[in-house]
Amino acid sequence: MNDSPRHHRPTYIDDRFPAADPYAPLTDLPPLTVTSADFNDGDRLPTAQLGGNDVSPQLSWSGAPEGTQSYAVSCYDPDAPTTSGFWHWAVFNIPASVTSLDAGTGDAELIGLPDRAVALRGDSGSHGYYGAEPPAGHGPHRYIFAVHALPTFLEIDDRSTPTILGFNLNFTATARGLLWGWAEN
Known part of the structure; x- marks a missing residue:
């Protein structure tokens, strides 16, 4: 295995x-x-960050390639008892000048999202962050x-699913960073 x-x-x-x-x-990308x-x-x-509280975590990122115009942030549970996992949060078109989101930015009212950012409805039916449950x-x-x-702002309908966003990210994104946590009930 390559250790890069x-x-x-x-x-x-x-x-x-x-x-x-x-x-x-998915397409192999340089790391954020x-x-x-x-x-x-x-x-x-x-x-x-658990279900019922539904407070999106504070997130920061760095290391984007030159020419980055926007970011997308998502939260996904691959272990859900479905054949497609479970999308908890999906936001895109976050301007490149924004490299962090405060805790609670993903509330149901979407008040804290940066200008131009678009939140998609996750599998819970909410546009806001749905906590781990x-x-x-x-x-x-x-x-x-x-x-x-991303080297551009995405033109995706705000009624699209996080899966459609993920498909577009696979073919458009220039870097990806992952942070994970876990929960159990």
Whole structure:
């Protein structure tokens, strides 16, 4: 296995989690660094980020390639008991001048989103962040927060799904960073 930053084994690949690596079949991209003031990579998610509280975590990112015009931020649970995982949050067209989001930016009213940013309806039916809430007894689930750098603003209808966004990101993004936490009920 190649040990370059683009070809390392992701930290979210772990025997505790049943689903495969959801990013493995996607275009390989240079890495962004993604951090949070609320949790470290691989930590159990804090209470605020769980279902019922639904507070999106603080996120920061750096290392975007020259020419970046916008970012997309998403949260995905690959371990949900479905054949398609579960999208908890999807926001795109965040201007390149924005390299962090405060905790709670993903509230249901979307008041804290930067100008031009578009939030899509996730699998919960909300445009805001839907907290981690794996089914009781199903075991631990991963919640992967992804930040993608883009050389443009995307022209995606705001009624589209996070899956459509992900498809466009695969063919347009120039860098990707991942930060993950887990939860269990």
